[in-house]
Amino acid sequence: MEQIFHEIKLNTNGQGLYDFTDQTISWVNKQKINNGILNINILHTSASLIIQENADPDVLHDLNCFFNKLVPMDNKIYQHTTEGKDDMPAHIKSALTNSQITLSIKNKKLMLGTWQGLYLFEHRIENHTRTLSHHLIGD
Amino acid sequence: MEQIFHEIKLNTNGQGLYDFTDQTISWVNKQKINNGILNINILHTSASLIIQENADPDVLHDLNCFFNKLVPMDNKIYQHTTEGKDDMPAHIKSALTNSQITLSIKNKKLMLGTWQGLYLFEHRIENHTRTLSHHLIGD
Amino acid sequence: MEQIFHEIKLNTNGQGLYDFTDQTISWVNKQKINNGILNINILHTSASLIIQENADPDVLHDLNCFFNKLVPMDNKIYQHTTEGKDDMPAHIKSALTNSQITLSIKNKKLMLGTWQGLYLFEHRIENHTRTLSHHLIGD
Numbered sequence: 001m002e003q004i005f006h007e008i009k010l011n012t013n014g015q016g017l018y019d020f021t022d023q024t025i026s027w028v029n030k031q032k033i034n035n036g037i038l039n040i041n042i043l044h045t046s047a048s049l050i051i052q053e054n055a056d057p058d059v060l061h062d063l064n065c066f067f068n069k070l071v072p073m074d075n076k077i078y079q080h081t082t083e084g085k086d087d088m089p090a091h092i093k094s095a096l097t098n099s100q101i102t103l104s105i106k107n108k109k110l111m112l113g114t115w116q117g118l119y120l121f122e123h124r125i126e127n128h129t130r131t132l133s134h135h136l137i138g139d
Numbered sequence: 140m141e142q143i144f145h146e147i148k149l150n151t152n153g154q155g156l157y158d159f160t161d162q163t164i165s166w167v168n169k170q171k172i173n174n175g176i177l178n179i180n181i182l183h184t185s186a187s188l189i190i191q192e193n194a195d196p197d198v199l200h201d202l203n204c205f206f207n208k209l210v211p212m213d214n215k216i217y218q219h220t221t222e223g224k225d226d227m228p229a230h231i232k233s234a235l236t237n238s239q240i241t242l243s244i245k246n247k248k249l250m251l252g253t254w255q256g257l258y259l260f261e262h263r264i265e266n267h268t269r270t271l272s273h274h275l276i277g278d
Numbered sequence: 279m280e281q282i283f284h285e286i287k288l289n290t291n292g293q294g295l296y297d298f299t300d301q302t303i304s305w306v307n308k309q310k311i312n313n314g315i316l317n318i319n320i321l322h323t324s325a326s327l328i329i330q331e332n333a334d335p336d337v338l339h340d341l342n343c344f345f346n347k348l349v350p351m352d353n354k355i356y357q358h359t360t361e362g363k364d365d366m367p368a369h370i371k372s373a374l375t376n377s378q379i380t381l382s383i384k385n386k387k388l389m390l391g392t393w394q395g396l397y398l399f400e401h402r403i404e405n406h407t408r409t410l411s412h413h414l415i416g417d
Contacts, residue, residue, distance in 0.1 A: 037274070052234060053184040066231050080339075137416070
């Protein structure tokens, strides 16, 4: 059983979903582990991770709209307002989605459904560089 | 350390929660792994996984009602409408819950609380067959 | 590859977020595993786990307020009311957040971002003792 650690950096320019499936698969393919667990963590609390449909971009648009409506950027309803009107909503959206995803690797292939992609969900308005830790354990 | 892969297929007939705890435990019991990690992934983006109370069926009913009210089936508020009025809400509900659950096995027993059960949360109206990948790693 | 199991008990006195980061790190530091996976499960369905900002206590306050507004304690809208007005909302809030978190350990350090802390999110009003199972697998 071996373990390999890796970081993927993603640049985001505003709210929305950023597909990193190919970057993760490309890295997994280069490792000598055929079967194992891949643990992905986002090291931030104002952006999050979800597995979502990779076919119709409208799905990504609708997801972003829904979360913006559910968690309004309205400083009047929050105490934590010093980091901008989008910061507290970002923390809430992160809590409503995920900070980490654990996937399985079988015969060097990431076990995802046909229509599943891996997305970083950026909740902040300004540009950010986000770090996703990848940890592969297997043999 | 060994690894075993397995798939459970669940037939769903409409929205709601489907308990698969017994199927997972029954499979775990047949394996030669005493201690380890069980990673369960649903290979779809319009149904999801949650751990919930297994005692009162009213809890399952109320959960389903809450999510239907929170994420309305109303084509006017979504761009992604070609796959039916329940499809975009299904993607959103999946994002609000989970696509995967990671559990621990100790002395061949799935570590769940007394009142915890494993549920597939179906968000589509029509009948579906859902695939849940099970990946056990341990010794 | 070794496996170690542990339980952390947390006493809660009402709704809100309880930081257990230090307890988890302190336990991890005492183990002989340098690199591995840490799987944390809460063995209850009316309290949950989230990774959140550890800097400004206002964030924790706003999170709690948001979830209380999103999931009202109003017996009229639920069928499951026998365990108190806060019980069904607690199950829903658990479904909206997480029952388990999987983290990576690298060089004996828990891989968390600078501003990330581990929180138990208590959704019940009265005092409870909550059990968090910790399962470390690695070498």
